[in-house]
Amino acid sequence: MERAPQQPQPFTGKPWLNRYPEGVPAEIDADKYASLMDMFEQGIKEFADKPAFTNFGKTLSYQDLDELTRDFAAYLQHTLQLKVGDRIALMMPNLLQYPVCLFGALRAGLVVVNINPLYTARELKYQLLDAHIDTLVIVENFADTLAQVIKDTSVKNIILTRMGDHLGPIKGRLLNWVVKYVKKLIPDYQLPSAIAYQTVMREGKQLSYTRPELSGDSLAFLQYTGGTTGRSKGAMLSHRNLLANVEQCVGMYGPVLRLGEEKVVTALPLYHVFALTANGLLFFRLGAQNLLITNPRDIKGFVKELKGSNFSCITGVNTLFNALVNNDDFKQLDFTSLKLTIGGGMAVQKVVAEKWQRMTGSRLLEGYGLTECSPLVSVCPYDMAGYNGSIGLPVCSTDIRLVDDHDEAITMTHTPGEMEVKGPQVMSGYWQADTNDTLDSPFHDGWLRTGDIATMDEQGFFTIVDRKKDMILVSGFNVFPNEIEEVAMQHPNVREAAAVGVPQADHGEIVKLVVVKQPNTELDEQTLRDFCRQYLTAYKVPKVVEFRDELPKTNVGKILRRELRDEAS
The missing domain is CATH 3.40.50.980 (Rossmann fold)
Structure with a gap:
C-alpha cells in the first residue's frame, strides 16, 4: 500500500547502533575461532x-x-x-x-x-x-x-x-x-x-x-551465486568470513537463544548459503539439534515431520511460509516452543508475515544477505513488535551505505540509493575473476556493491526498494516490482504474484503481473486491476495480468523474475 512519503532528514554515523536491542553488541570478535x-x-x-x-x-x-x-x-x-x-x-x-x-x-x-x-x-x-x-x-x-x-x-x-x-x-x-x-x-x-x-x-x-x-584466511568455500540475474560465479569465502557471520548471528539473536537447548528446522537446502550459515553453522555453534527436511516441497510430509517436534527456531523463504500458513494441518501444530522465525532469500510479504504471526505467535523477522557476504548483512531485531516491511538493521561489525547514480554517498534518510556493504563477512572476490577489470569488479572503493536499491530511516532500518535490474521503466518513471506484488497480495484470492516489465514502443515498458490464485477461488484480470488501482498511481497499475498454476522458482523457492521477463520480451 502506498504511504505518504516521509520527509528526508540528514544523518551521520551509524544510527542503527542506537536501535540495537539489549544485549546486542556493536562489534563481534571475528577471530574468536582460528578456523x-x-x-x-x-x-x-x-x-x-x-x-x-x-x-x-x-x-x-x-x-x-x-x-x-x-x-x-x-x-x-x-x-x-x-x-x-x-x-x-x-x-x-x-x-x-x-x-x-x-x-x-x-x-x-x-x-x-x-x-x-x-x-x-x-x-x-x-x-x-x-x-x-x-x-x-x-x-x-x-x-x-x-x-x-x-x-x-x-x-x-x-x-x-x-x-x-x-x-x-x-x-x-x-x-x-x-x-x-x-x-x-x-x-x-x-x-x-x-x-x-x-x-x-x-x-x-x-x-x-x-x-x-x-588459518582464518584459508579458503573454506567456493559458494556459487544463485545465477538469477546472470551467470553463476564462485564467491571465495574464507574460514574467517563464515566464522564472522556466525558470530554476527549470535550477536543479533544470542540474547534469545540458549546454548544446547534449541531445535531448528532446516527446510531450505544446506547447499544454499542462507541455510548453510543461518542453520548449519550457527546452530552447530549453539549446540542445537538440527531437524533436516529433505523435501520441503512435500508440504504434507513436511508438516507431518514437524508434528510433536517442539521446534524453537525455523528459517525459510516467503513462498515456504506462505505454503505453511495455507496448510490446514500446519494450523493445528503446537507452537508454544517457537521463539525465532527468520525469513530471507527474497522479500517477506506483509500478508504472509501477519498470517504467520497470528497463527504461530512468532514474529517473522526478515533478514537480508548475499552469497558474497556469507550471507547475512542485516536482520530485523528480536524485539520488534511485528512486520514493518524493512530488512532490519545492519548486523554487528557491518557498515552499509547508500550511493547515488554518481557513486556519491547519500546522507539523507528516506532517499533511495544502491546499497554497498563492508564487514568481516564480505568475500575477497570471485573465483578466477580478473582482479584488474575494474568495470566488472563487485567492489567500489573497498565497498561491496549489492545491486539493490534501498532507503534508510532515522533509526537505521533499511528497506529494499528493489533490484536495479528488476526495475520497470514506465514512461520515464521507475516502478518497483516489490510494490506491485505487495499490493496484489492484499487481495484475498491471490496466493502468489510476480511483476515484470514488458517492452512497449510507446511507454518503454508496461507492468505485467503474473498471478497464482488461491485454490477454489475466482478472480479475473479486470477485477484484480481495479483492486490494484485503489492503491497504486495509474502508471504502476498492471496493464497485463496473467494467471498461472505456479511461478518459476529456484530450488529454495525464490521467484525467478528474470525467467518471466525473458518470456515476455
Missing part, C-alpha cells in the same frame, strides 16, 4: 552427548558427528590423497550425509563447493569445470546427470551415496528400495568408477587422520 575446524572441535567437546542432526527419524549426536567426520576426512587424506586447499564438490539435498561430508571435508583442510542437485547437465558441467573439481560426493538420485557430462570434466573421484546410507541396515535398505523401485527416483546411469559412500566410511575408520594447519 571452522576449531569451532567444530570446540562444539564437539562442549555438546558431545547432545543431538546434532536428525533426518528420517535418525539422530546423530555431536559425538557421532565427530567420529564420522574423522573417518571421512581420513579417507580423503590417505586413500584419495587430497591436499589442503583442494576442492571437493557436494551435490545432495538435506541428508545426514551432508553435515558428515561438509565437516569432514573442512577437517581435511579442503575447500567445499556446494552444487545444486537439481542442476541440469549443462549447469553441472559448467560448475565442475569452473571450480576445477576432481572429487565429488553425489546422491544416487542425480547420478544420471553427472554421467551425461563426466567425460567432459576433470572429475576423478566420485563418491556415490544413497538416501538411506545413515539410517541403519533395515530402515536404510527399505528407504533405498522404495526410492529406486517404488517412487522410481533414480534414472539409469553408468558411473563404473564410483566409490560407494559406505565403503568410504568403513575404510576411513581404519585410517589415521592428520589435523591440517589452517
